[in-house]
Amino acid sequence: MTTIGSLQPADPTEIGGFSLLGRLRExxxxxxxxxxxxxxxxxxxxWMQAGSAGFETIAASLTDVSAPSLARVIATGVLADRPYLVSEHVTGSPLQEVVARAGPWPGPALHRLGIAMASALVGLHQRGVTHGDLRPGTVLVDADGITVTGYGLSGLGTADSAEVATRALGHLAYTxxxxxxxxxxxxxxxxFAWAATLLFAATGAHAFEGESMAATVNRVAQHQPGLEALEEHLRPIVAACLAKDPAQRPEAGEVLLRLVGHSTQTVMGDQAPAAPRRTPWPVPAALATLAAGGVAVAVAAAVTGHVVAERVVTTPAAVVVPTVSLPDLSATASGPATLPSPATTTRANGIGLTLHEHPDDLQRIVAYRNERGTWLRSGKNGEFVDAGVRADDVAAAPNGxxxxxxxxTELTLIARVSGERFTVRVPKRSISPVWDRGSSRLLLTLTAKGKDRPPTGFAVVDAVTRAVRTVDTDERRHKGSGAFGWMPSGDQVAVTYTGGSDTGLRIRDLEGRQVRTMSWTGASIGRALTSPSGRLLMTDCPSGGSQCAWDPATGARVxxxxNTIKSAENWGWxxxxxxxxxxxxxxxxxxxxVDFRDGNRRLLATLTTEDNTAGLRLARAAR
Known part of the structure; x- marks a missing residue:
């Protein structure tokens, strides 16, 4: 549990536009x-205790890092010549407190801890960032799993031998x-710190801590701790990571591959490096292929104790086949595209909406509705005309x-170019129309009576054949909520569900059969669950207060x-x-x-306050 101390008289009340609530630690x-x-x-x-000449370079690297099990740095700055880092607040207790309270961790939990810490280090090292302070005090444990915090701080301090000499024994023992x-x-x-932290979780003792600073330094430099508390498969990994010569230690990626390889129950030989120069461990051919090709199916699940790729195979005897591989943590490494500044303004008809657009915009608003009517962008000059239908909701195919x-109970489909239209009947209480990425099928969520209107299933409407297919999934019994959304493949849909203390996504095929769950993601946002390319999936973060983007294939948070705008609303991708x-x-x-990584903004539209009503819907499509 997070303990919050009072602010001291000398403490600032605000840093970087954020209001300080109290002290967490020092x-x-x-x-x-x-x-x-x-x-x-x-x-x-x-807020660092001292300054750093290279702060700008280090800070830029820190805000560019995003990886599973890692508390993300949101912003950086300098106050009173001292750098500061703003990061996600993660509820939970430090590993040191958890072990002290409940005792050493057993094998499976220890294995998941190792994966969580290693995947965080892979994400850091891929972006050229060294954690520098990994230890039981910077690893947090809560109901959502493991989160690594405190990275990069040592790089913002003086970072010399004097700093090491003044470190507390609890820190020094992991240096x-x-x-x-x-x-x-x-x-x-x-x-090295990864291995020492894992060993602490297994034993409850700091392997290298001595009675004094000199004794601790000597133990770090000379002592070889016993590994009897570890399960057999972990011993060679930890031993290699604790090598006194840094050149003999494996890279974090190799550690992660080793741990994931054990999760798949692949038999691997344990080979210690034979030559003075470090050599990689042998890796199963299947795993090596997955890693080299960037193919991934969820280490993130192993962190929280769930298998991400749990698939129920549709055969007469259903078989659950867990598969785990290495997530491609660089999937979103390319920088965001720069959006052109608005060059034109268009006043919409029937509503106080003004569009701020540029000819190079890939998409634009093509339809809208409110309590007074529905308008479509179908005029010769791009103007909006009355649709002639008092719709409850409106959606546009991505390709326009x-x-x-x-x-x-009526769904009217209108061809944008020809104006041809037809109407099909859909079940009562159908809501939330959303097109697939191929622009040929429409997904509707079927709901029950009542105030909350829980989902009961979904319907798929084929725009070409005009067929309407309904699927009953009884989400009320399965604790589902909200609306269904398409998964990127187009042959699966997802809906939010709550199971115990977890809120996540349940994935179903188009027959309604559960394919897998992503119980760690939090609730879905809006109707367009995934980004236009299908590469990212957005939810409300399980810890609250922010939105998380996930790799839909791996379940890894990327x-x-x-949000820094008061009372802002997220309208999707x-x-x-x-x-x-x-x-x-x-x-x-x-x-x-808004660029969800660095907060850069581009104006898209303005709307009069009186037209900002609950019934407002906007639909976008390609130009």
Missing amino acids: DDLALVFLARAVDDAQVEIA APEQVTGGIAGPAGDV SWYALLAK ATYV YDDDHLIILDPNKKPVEFLA
């Missing part, structure tokens, strides 16, 4: 505060031998070929968006790098395309 590197953003989301701010003897610890130092207007955010504080209110 050590030789930083003073850490709990803070609140303008939208009431909670964050942590680590690599090359650093305690005056050298610089890079990624290999993180691997179709409009869909839902009015109670980015986090923390603009493109793979930007979200559509409604800022209600402006008059007229503004629709913005």
Whole structure:
């Protein structure tokens, strides 16, 4: 449980626009505060005890990192010549406290801890960032799993031998031998700390801590701890990572492959490096192929104790086949596309909506509705005309070929170019029309009576054959909520569900059979579940206060968006790098395309306050 101390008289009340709520902890590197953003989301701010000449370079690297089991750095800055980092606030207790309270961890939990920490290090090292302070105090444990925090702080301090000399014993015991003897610890130092932290979880003791600083330094440099508390498959991994020579330690990626390989129950020979130069461990051919090709099916599940790729095979005797492989943590490494500034303004008909567009925009608003009517962008000059249908909802095919207007039990499809239209009957209480990425099928969510209208199934409407197919999934019995959305493949759909303390996504095929669950993601947002390319999936983060972007294939979290606009609304994806955010504080209110990594904004539209109603719907499509 997070303990919050009072602010001291000398503490600031605000850092970087975030209001400080109290102190979380203080050590030789930083003073850490709990803070609140303008939208009431909670964050942590680590205010360094000393400055750093290379702060700008290091800070840019830190905000570019996003990986599973890693608390993301949201922003950086300098206050009173001291750098600060703003990161996600993760509820939970430090591993050190959890082990002290409940005792050493058993084998399966220890294995998942190893995967969580290793996957975090892989994400850091791929972006050129060294954690520098991995230890039981910077690994948090809560109901959602394992989160690694505190990375990069050592790089913002003085980072020399004097710093090492003043470290508390609890920190020093997890410092690599090359650093305690005056050298610089890079990624290999993180691997050493990974092994020492895992060994602590297995034993409840700090393997290298002595009675004094000198004794601790000597143990780090000379002592070889016993590994009897570890399961047999972990011993050679930990032993290699604790090598005194950093060149003999495996890279974090090799550690992760080794752990994941054991999760798949693949038999591997244990080979220690024979030559002075470090050599990689043998890896099963199947795993090596997966890693080399970037194919991934979810290490993230192993972190929380769930198998991500749990698939129920549809055969007379259903068989559950768990598969685990290495997530491609660089899947979103390419920088976001720069959006062109608005060049034209278009006043919409029938509503106080003004569009701010550019000819190079890949998509634009092509339809809208409110309580007064529905309008489509089908005029010769791109103007909006009355659709002639009082629709409850409206959706546009991504490629711009179709409009869909839902009015109670009637669904009207209109070809955008020819104007041809037809109407099909759909079940009562159908809601939330959403097109597939191929622009040929429409998904509807079927709901029950009542105030909450829980989902009972879904319907798929084929725009070509005009067929309507309904599937009963009885989500009320399965604790489902919200609307169904398409998964990227087009042959699966997903809906939010709650199971125990978990809220996540249940994936079903188009026959309604459960394929897998992603219980760690939190609830879905809006109707377009995935980004336009299908590469990312957005949910409300399970910890609250922010939105998480996930790789839909692996279940790995790849980015986090923390809103800084008071009372803002997330209206879904603009493109793979930007979200559509409604800022209600402006008059007229503004629709913005916001880069969910760095917060850069582009104005998309303005809307009069009186037209910002609950019945407003906007539909976008390709130009």
